[in-house]
Amino acid sequence: MTRHRAPAAPSGRNACYLLVFPLAALLLASPPAALADPAPGSVRVTRTGNTVRVSWQAGSGPYGVYRSPDPTDVVRPAWLAGATQQTFYEEPVAAGIAPISFYLVDDPQRCVSAADCDNGINCDGVETCGTVTPVCLPGAPISCNDGDDCTADRCVEATGGCEYASLGCDDGDPCTIDSCRPGGGCFAVVDPDAGIGTAAELAGRSLPSYPHFEFTAAANQGTPVELAVDPSAHPAVTGQTCDVYVLAKRSAAEWCAGTALADVRGAPEARTFVAGGVRDNTFALAGSASLSPVDGTAIGRGYDLALDCNRNGTLDAGELADGLSDGPGFTVLRDLTQPGPLAVSQFDDIGPEPPHCSGGGNDDMRIYYPSVLNDPGTTGTYPLAVISHGNGHCYDWYDFLGRHLASFGFIAMSHDNNTVPGIETASTTTLTFTDKILAQQATLGGGVLNGHIDDTRIAWIGHSRGGEGVARAYDRLVDEAWPATQYSARDIAVISSIAPTDFLGPAQSDPHGVPYHLLYGSADGDVCGCPNNAVAQSFGLYERATGARQSTYVHGADHNDFNCCGFEDFSGPAGSAIGREEAQRVQKVVQLALLKQFVERFAPAKDIFWRQWEAFRPLGVAAGTVVVNELREPPARRSFVVDDFQAQPAPGTSSSGGAVTATVAALAEQREQETGGSFEWTGSEPMNGMTRGRNEDLGRGVVFEFAQGSPGFYELDVIPLARDFRDDTFLSFRATQMTRHPRTIAALGDLTFTVTLADTGGRRSSIGIGAFGGGIEEPYQRTGYGAGTGWQNEFETIRIRLTDFLRDGANLDLGNVLSIRFDFGAVYGSAEGRVALDDIELVKE
Amino acid sequence: MRRRLVLPLLALLAAVLALPGLATPPLPETPAPVRGVLYARPFTLDAPFRYDWSAEHPEVSSGLVLVLEADPALLRPRETQEPVLFVGALPAQRVTRAFESGRVVVLVPGPVDLASDPVWFGTPGLPEQVDATTARAERGLAARAAIAPVGRRAADAALAKGGPPARYASKTELLQALEALAREYGAAP
Structure with missing residues (x-):
C-alpha cells in the first residue's frame, strides 16, 4: 500500500490530495488532518476478493471523489466516484490492471445560474444550478417513448421535441413477410412461397x-x-x-x-x-x-x-x-439459479435522513450494475429493475436478487420504501425513487450509470406492502397522471409483486394492462391468503391485471423466504418447508425469466411460466419443490374467448354465446370469491377456498364435481363464426381443485381429465391432460380457518397445442370445430374430484 | 349502538387471527394503552413538511417528540393491518421500527397536551387512511375502553426528561437528532 500527497491542486480546483494505491492495497491510512471533508481520518481503501472499496464518513462537503486516469484533468463528471453525503465507492478489479488513482476534490464545480450549466444538448434535458448546493445538476432527458412497439421514437436534437415514425418493419426483402407485433416489435417469417424450406x-x-x-x-x-x-x-x-x-x-x-x-x-x-x-x-x-x-x-x-x-x-x-x-x-x-456472465458491482446512495433501515428516513437506495460500466469507455444501455421492499423490511435485503439481475445485464435498484403509513406512501416512494435514479444518474455512484440506464425498459418488483405499492404506483401513473419527470407508464415493461397485500382494492391497486406477475408462497404466515381478511389475499391483484399475467405459486415457501432477513413466518405442515435458499432459487429463476420475457422480449422464457413444472422444472431447483403455474396471454393474443364466465351468468350459455351442456354434478357459476371466512367445506358455499378478490372484484368461473363411478362432462359449443381454429396456436384454460372438499380429499394428488374437440362432421379427437405430466395440483395441505386440511384454491393453466389434436392422422377438421368438451372420471383421468374452470380460450403465438 | 357493533367485530378479528396455523403472532386486542411515556420534547421546524401519517396530510412545523413504552406485540411490523398509534387527534409517526424492546420513538404533529390527550393503539389499519372523523371515532373507542391520558404528573415528568423545546431547520435535521435518542432508549435496532 502506498499513499501520496498530491503535489499540487489540479488546475482550477482546490484539490486536496491524491490517493494512489496498488491493487493489493487493503487499507489506506488517514488523510492529512488539515482536511475537513470528508470526515478527517475516515478514508479507507479495502479489497475483498476482486472488489476494491473506497469508503469514508460523509463529512460536511461540498467535495467530490474522482477516479481519474489523468492527474492533470481530474474533475470530469464521468469520473466522479462519490460526493457529499455518499460514503463509499466500489468496483471490481482484475489482475494486471494498473494502479487506480482517486482524488479528493474540495468544493467541486460551482455555478451561479443555470446558464453556467447548459451543455448545449437539448435532448438530455435542461441542466440547472442547485439551489441548496450550487453545483450543476443534470436535466431530465426527454422521454419520447410512446409505448407503441410499432413506432420508432426519438428526440430531435434541434428542437428538443419528440418524433414518432411508424416502425418500418418491411426490410425490403421479398423473401420475408414482415410485421409489427404489439408487445414484440418487428418480426419476420420466411415467405412460404420463397422456396426456402x-x-x-x-x-x-x-x-x-x-x-x-x-x-x-x-x-x-x-x-x-x-x-x-x-x-x-x-x-x-x-x-x-x-x-x-x-x-x-x-x-x-x-x-x-x-x-x-x-x-x-x-x-x-x-x-x-x-x-x-x-x-x-x-x-x-x-x-x-x-x-x-x-x-x-x-x-x-x-x-x-x-x-x-x-x-x-x-x-x-x-x-x-x-x-x-x-x-x-x-x-x-441455462441454469438460471446461477449468476449470469457479468461481474457485478454495487454501491449505496445514502440520504441524509436517518436512521438506516429503521423507520424515519426514506432516502436510501442500493444499486447493482454490471461492472463493465466501471470502464469509462463502456457504451450501451441496460434495463432498470426497481425493487420496493415490504413493511419492516429494508432495501439491503435483496442483494441476492439485485446481483442476480445485474449479472444478466440489468441495472437493479432497491430503495427505502415508506410502507408504514400505507400503500399510498409506498407507491410514492417507488415512483419517486424511479425518477431519482434516472434524474441523478450523472452523479450517483460517481456517474457510473450515466447514460447507461434504458429509461424505456423499466421493471418494478415489489414485496408485500411494496408489492401492492408497485401496482398502486402504476395505477397512479395511468389513472391519476402522476407527474413522473423521467418516465411514464409506457416505460414500465412489467411488474412483479411478491405476496402483495390488497389494502386498496380494485379502484386503486390495479395493474391495468401492464404485464403482471405474482410470486407467492403457500406457507405465507403474514399475507396469508386467509379467508377472513381481504387485505391478506394477494390474488386479487392478479385477477385485476387485464394484460399478460402470470403467477408462480410455490408450495412450502413463506412470506420472508423471498428476502434475506425477515421474520420466520412459515405456516404450513411440518416437513413441507422448502427453506429460504430454495425459495430464492425459484425466485431468481422466475423473476429473471419474467424480466427477460417482457423487458427483452425473450419469448422462450414463457415456457417456464406455463408448462407443467413436473415436466419442465428449471435447472438448479430441487426435484421435490412444487410450483403451480398460471398464465394468461394479453387480449391481443386471445384470439377467441370461448368462456370467461363474465358476460353470461346463465350456466347453459357461454360468454361467447354458445350452448353449454354438462352432466357433472353440483355445477355452479359464481364469483371466484370465498365468502364464509373459513376454508372448511360446509356444503353451502360452492366457491369455498377461492381468494381471488374483494367484494368489488367480479371474476367468475364455473365449479362442479364428479364421483367414483359417476363420470361427467362439461361441454361448450363453439359459435359458428368462431369454428375455424386453424390460425390459432393453443387451447388454453385454467383449472383448480377445490380445497377441503371430500372428493378432493378422497383423491388427493394431481387431478387429470380429458379434453375433446369435435368438428361439425361428428369427428372427435381427445387428449388427456396427464400426458403432459402432472395435472392440476392438489391444494397445499395447510390447516386453519375451520376444520379440514387444504389452503386456498390454486388455479393452474393448461395449454394444449391445437395441432396436437391432429396427431397421427386424427380425423378432425380444425377448420370446423363444433365443441370443446371436458370429460371427468376414471376413464378420462382422476376417478373423482371437485374442480373449477375458467378462461377457456384460444390463443395465438 | 355503535359501540356494541364495533367492539365485537374487533374481538372477532383478534379471535380469528389467533387460530392455529399462523406463525406470525396474533394481533393484540385494541384499543390498547401504551405502558408509559418516557420522554417528551416539543420541537419547531423552520421548514415545514407534509405529514404522511394521516389522510389529511397537514403541513407540520411544530410538534412533540416522544419515547413510548408499549407491548412489543403492538409494535411488531406486519404486512397486513397494524394497530395505529394515536396521540390526541392524529396518528403519530413511528420513527423507529425495532419492537423487541417495547420502546418506540415517535413524532407527533402539532400541539399536543399529554396531560389531556390520550396515547393509545387503535384499530389495526393504515395511518394514511385515518382522517379526522376516523380519529375522533377511535378516540371515542379508547375512551370507552377506559384509556385515559397519562396525566399531568407523568406528562410533566416526560417533558422534564426531554428538556426545553428544540428548534430544527428541517425534518431531516430533526430525524438526525432523534438517532441518539433512539439509541439512548434502546429503540434502535
Whole structure:
C-alpha cells in the first residue's frame, strides 16, 4: 500500500490530495488532518476478493471523489466516484490492471445560474444550478417513448421535441413477410412461397401417451432435445433418409440470404422417416444435451432445426425446418439459479435522513450494475429493475436478487420504501425513487450509470406492502397522471409483486394492462391468503391485471423466504418447508425469466411460466419443490374467448354465446370469491377456498364435481363464426381443485381429465391432460380457518397445442370445430374430484 | 349502538387471527394503552413538511417528540393491518421500527397536551387512511375502553426528561437528532 500527497491542486480546483494505491492495497491510512471533508481520518481503501472499496464518513462537503486516469484533468463528471453525503465507492478489479488513482476534490464545480450549466444538448434535458448546493445538476432527458412497439421514437436534437415514425418493419426483402407485433416489435417469417424450406414444428419432447409428442420452445441445458415428425402432417418425408441439422439460430432475413446448412455439432445426423405415427419418427438429437446455452446475457441460446432430405447441404423448397423466422426453432436454457456472465458491482446512495433501515428516513437506495460500466469507455444501455421492499423490511435485503439481475445485464435498484403509513406512501416512494435514479444518474455512484440506464425498459418488483405499492404506483401513473419527470407508464415493461397485500382494492391497486406477475408462497404466515381478511389475499391483484399475467405459486415457501432477513413466518405442515435458499432459487429463476420475457422480449422464457413444472422444472431447483403455474396471454393474443364466465351468468350459455351442456354434478357459476371466512367445506358455499378478490372484484368461473363411478362432462359449443381454429396456436384454460372438499380429499394428488374437440362432421379427437405430466395440483395441505386440511384454491393453466389434436392422422377438421368438451372420471383421468374452470380460450403465438 | 357493533367485530378479528396455523403472532386486542411515556420534547421546524401519517396530510412545523413504552406485540411490523398509534387527534409517526424492546420513538404533529390527550393503539389499519372523523371515532373507542391520558404528573415528568423545546431547520435535521435518542432508549435496532 502506498499513499501520496498530491503535489499540487489540479488546475482550477482546490484539490486536496491524491490517493494512489496498488491493487493489493487493503487499507489506506488517514488523510492529512488539515482536511475537513470528508470526515478527517475516515478514508479507507479495502479489497475483498476482486472488489476494491473506497469508503469514508460523509463529512460536511461540498467535495467530490474522482477516479481519474489523468492527474492533470481530474474533475470530469464521468469520473466522479462519490460526493457529499455518499460514503463509499466500489468496483471490481482484475489482475494486471494498473494502479487506480482517486482524488479528493474540495468544493467541486460551482455555478451561479443555470446558464453556467447548459451543455448545449437539448435532448438530455435542461441542466440547472442547485439551489441548496450550487453545483450543476443534470436535466431530465426527454422521454419520447410512446409505448407503441410499432413506432420508432426519438428526440430531435434541434428542437428538443419528440418524433414518432411508424416502425418500418418491411426490410425490403421479398423473401420475408414482415410485421409489427404489439408487445414484440418487428418480426419476420420466411415467405412460404420463397422456396426456402417449409416451416414446421420439429423440436420438443416425447410424451407417454397421446399426442405422444409435445413441441416446445425451450429445453434445459443438459437435457436431450428430441425431434419428431408426424407423417400424417408431413407425408412427403415418409420413406426418406434426411440429414438432420442443428443450426445456430438465424433470422428470417438470414435464411433468405443463405440456405447452406452448418451443424453446430460438427456434422448432421442421418435419420430415416417411416410410415406410421409420430412415435415411429421421434429421435433424441445426438449431442443435444451438450448444446451450449450461453449467448451473452441472454438466459439461453437459440437454435434452428432443418431436415435436408436431398442431402445436398442446403435447405431447399419443401424441406422442413423449425425456426424459419426471427425466432429460434428451440432454445437451450441455462441454469438460471446461477449468476449470469457479468461481474457485478454495487454501491449505496445514502440520504441524509436517518436512521438506516429503521423507520424515519426514506432516502436510501442500493444499486447493482454490471461492472463493465466501471470502464469509462463502456457504451450501451441496460434495463432498470426497481425493487420496493415490504413493511419492516429494508432495501439491503435483496442483494441476492439485485446481483442476480445485474449479472444478466440489468441495472437493479432497491430503495427505502415508506410502507408504514400505507400503500399510498409506498407507491410514492417507488415512483419517486424511479425518477431519482434516472434524474441523478450523472452523479450517483460517481456517474457510473450515466447514460447507461434504458429509461424505456423499466421493471418494478415489489414485496408485500411494496408489492401492492408497485401496482398502486402504476395505477397512479395511468389513472391519476402522476407527474413522473423521467418516465411514464409506457416505460414500465412489467411488474412483479411478491405476496402483495390488497389494502386498496380494485379502484386503486390495479395493474391495468401492464404485464403482471405474482410470486407467492403457500406457507405465507403474514399475507396469508386467509379467508377472513381481504387485505391478506394477494390474488386479487392478479385477477385485476387485464394484460399478460402470470403467477408462480410455490408450495412450502413463506412470506420472508423471498428476502434475506425477515421474520420466520412459515405456516404450513411440518416437513413441507422448502427453506429460504430454495425459495430464492425459484425466485431468481422466475423473476429473471419474467424480466427477460417482457423487458427483452425473450419469448422462450414463457415456457417456464406455463408448462407443467413436473415436466419442465428449471435447472438448479430441487426435484421435490412444487410450483403451480398460471398464465394468461394479453387480449391481443386471445384470439377467441370461448368462456370467461363474465358476460353470461346463465350456466347453459357461454360468454361467447354458445350452448353449454354438462352432466357433472353440483355445477355452479359464481364469483371466484370465498365468502364464509373459513376454508372448511360446509356444503353451502360452492366457491369455498377461492381468494381471488374483494367484494368489488367480479371474476367468475364455473365449479362442479364428479364421483367414483359417476363420470361427467362439461361441454361448450363453439359459435359458428368462431369454428375455424386453424390460425390459432393453443387451447388454453385454467383449472383448480377445490380445497377441503371430500372428493378432493378422497383423491388427493394431481387431478387429470380429458379434453375433446369435435368438428361439425361428428369427428372427435381427445387428449388427456396427464400426458403432459402432472395435472392440476392438489391444494397445499395447510390447516386453519375451520376444520379440514387444504389452503386456498390454486388455479393452474393448461395449454394444449391445437395441432396436437391432429396427431397421427386424427380425423378432425380444425377448420370446423363444433365443441370443446371436458370429460371427468376414471376413464378420462382422476376417478373423482371437485374442480373449477375458467378462461377457456384460444390463443395465438 | 355503535359501540356494541364495533367492539365485537374487533374481538372477532383478534379471535380469528389467533387460530392455529399462523406463525406470525396474533394481533393484540385494541384499543390498547401504551405502558408509559418516557420522554417528551416539543420541537419547531423552520421548514415545514407534509405529514404522511394521516389522510389529511397537514403541513407540520411544530410538534412533540416522544419515547413510548408499549407491548412489543403492538409494535411488531406486519404486512397486513397494524394497530395505529394515536396521540390526541392524529396518528403519530413511528420513527423507529425495532419492537423487541417495547420502546418506540415517535413524532407527533402539532400541539399536543399529554396531560389531556390520550396515547393509545387503535384499530389495526393504515395511518394514511385515518382522517379526522376516523380519529375522533377511535378516540371515542379508547375512551370507552377506559384509556385515559397519562396525566399531568407523568406528562410533566416526560417533558422534564426531554428538556426545553428544540428548534430544527428541517425534518431531516430533526430525524438526525432523534438517532441518539433512539439509541439512548434502546429503540434502535
